[in-house]
Amino acid sequence: MDATSTLDLAAISALDAGNAARLLKGVRDATLSGHRPPVRPRQLIGESWGRMLQGGVDPDHDIRSRLLSLEELEERRRASPLLDILPVLREGLVSVADAAHHIMVVCDVDGRVLWREGNAAVLRSADSLGFELGADWNESVVGTNGIGTPLVVRRPLHVFSAEHFVQTHHAWTCAGAPVTDPRDGRLIGVVDVSGPITTMHPATLALVNSVAKLGEARLRDLHLTALERLRAVASPVLARIGGRAVAVDTHGWTAAVTGMLPTDRVPLPKSLAAGTPWLPSLGRCRVEPLPGGWLLRLDDGARDGGTGSPAATRVVLDVSGARSWSVTVASGAGCWTHELSPRHAELLYLLATHRRTGRTASDLSEDMFGDPGRTVTVRAELSRVRRYLGGLIAHRPYRFHEDVEVEVRTPELPLDLLPHSTAPAVRRARGGAAPPDSAGS
Known part of the structure; x- marks a missing residue:
């Protein structure tokens, strides 16, 4: 491999643990010092390192936030939807983690460790890293890692050795997958399997992601059962x-x-x-x-x-957060706010930053996927958007209605814009280039 190559997990896995760790340390050290690395880091890792550098996370010193008290921990456990799927996660991961000298860690959407189980020796080692119950493993606190980073990018990620931003974590390998509530698409947490670098296996991430999906399926079953109960109550009422x-x-x-x-x-x-x-x-x-x-x-x-919307005077699109986004509409009928899915946050951001010209389905397909031919997907998603925004979104081309005032709230740092997004247009905006019609938003 040379400096024009990009690492992938298969290339890392092909090396023994020691050589892989040394290679990644060289990549990290060169990248953080502003020099050309021997090989480029994986894209999600490189983008996370960029966020850490802009956010001022110290790559050489382990900074820890306050642990949750026992009362706070128990309160979060009781309130978390993850409690309903904990048996599924345990059944799928704990015995495997124990045998493989790993631990299973379950965190809420804030990156707080709610549960951890597995190999006793690894649990003791995790204590020395602050990887304990109630700890905060948000990316912005402890740097690139297998809990905080999947919460930001909303996809499974294996972080190996020196891919961790903070050097005190380099002896570890972590594979984490986000968990989403199927009822509303909300991110509710992450499940992670972690252990010493010598225990890394390329199949670990696939296992963790599969078990996370089983957990989501369990939540879906519970939701259907709850709907049946509501139907039994509501049907006699509706009949009258x-x-x-x-x-x-x-x-x-x-x-x-x-x-x-x-x-x-x-x-x-x-x-x-x-x-x-x-x-x-x-x-x-x-x-x-x-x-x-x-x-x-x-x-x-x-x-x-x-069939439409009352005359709206103002729309506020808030994409300033790392993990949640919303659209607020003020009209003659009052004011209401709707939480956005990751895909709808991307689409509305693109429409809001092209107020003057609008975007055709082909334009948005290019913006979203780098492929102008995926118009069916774009039209289907915009049809869903129009269910709650009604006549505020015009079409041919797609755009916010000209009579509506639109405000877009973005992060202070461009690199923090919709960090989960792989859309080419969003990635360009994260690079610091001004959106085409930003002055008109």
């Missing part, structure tokens, strides 16, 4: 109602309807309470609580309420 109404769970998934065509999910604002709010896809509704969800009674005096 005249007009149009729908029963949904707290995430907007439909349990039962009357007087209207069913839809899989009703987009709900970030916070919903009993009253008469305007909802993006239904118009004015009367909202009443049900056990495990809401009853939404549509205003039949305005039957076209679900």
Whole structure:
């Protein structure tokens, strides 16, 4: 390999642990000192190192934040959706981790260690690194690692030896996979298998990711069971109602309807309470609580309420966070906020930064995938976006409506913009180039 080559996990795995560690140390040392490395780091690793350098993380000293108290730890455990899938994670990983001289670590969305189990000797060694219950393994605190970095990039990642940004972690190998709540697409945590560098195996990441997917499948089963319970409660209520109404769970998934065509999910604002709010896809509704969800009674005096949006005056697209993004709409009907999926955050950012010209499906396909031919995917995602933004998004080309004021809130450092995104246009923006129409946003 030479300086024009890029490392991959297969190339690292082909070396014995000692040689791989030495190669990666040379790559890291050269990169951090501003010199040309003997071979380029893997892209996700290199981008993470860039974030660490801009964020001021010390590559030579181990900095630790305060541990959670026992009370705080127990409170987070009880509140975490990960508690429901802990048996699945244990069954799939703990025995394998113990035999392979690894430990399994489960962290919440903030990177806090909630559970850890596995080989007793490795657990004692982890204590010396601060890899203990209640510890903060956020990327911005401890640098590139197999917990904090998968939380940022939202994909499985194996971090080996000197790919860790902080040198005190170089004796370790970590493979982590993010876990997403299938009810709303929210990132809820990460499961990781870690151990000494001599225990690295290229199949570890595939195993961890497979078990994380099994955990998500378990959450999906629990969700379907909860919907059935809500349907049993809501059906007699709906049978007595005249007009149009729908029963949904707290995430907007439909349990039962009357007087209207069913839809899989009703987009709900970030916070919903009993009253008469305007909802993006239904118009004015009367909202009443049900056990495990809401009853939404549509205003039949305005039957076209679900076909568009009331006159909006302002849209705020907030993509300043590392792991959560939102769109807030202020209109004559009030103000509501909707949390965005990673893909929708990318699409709305691209539309907001091309206010003057808009983007065709082919343009967005090029922006998102580097391939102008993937228009079917783009149109499908924008159709979902328009379910909650309604008439705020025009088409032919796709763009925010010209009468709407749009504000885009981005991170202070360009490198922190949507760090999960692999979209070529977003990566260019992370490189510091001004978006084409940013002045008009």
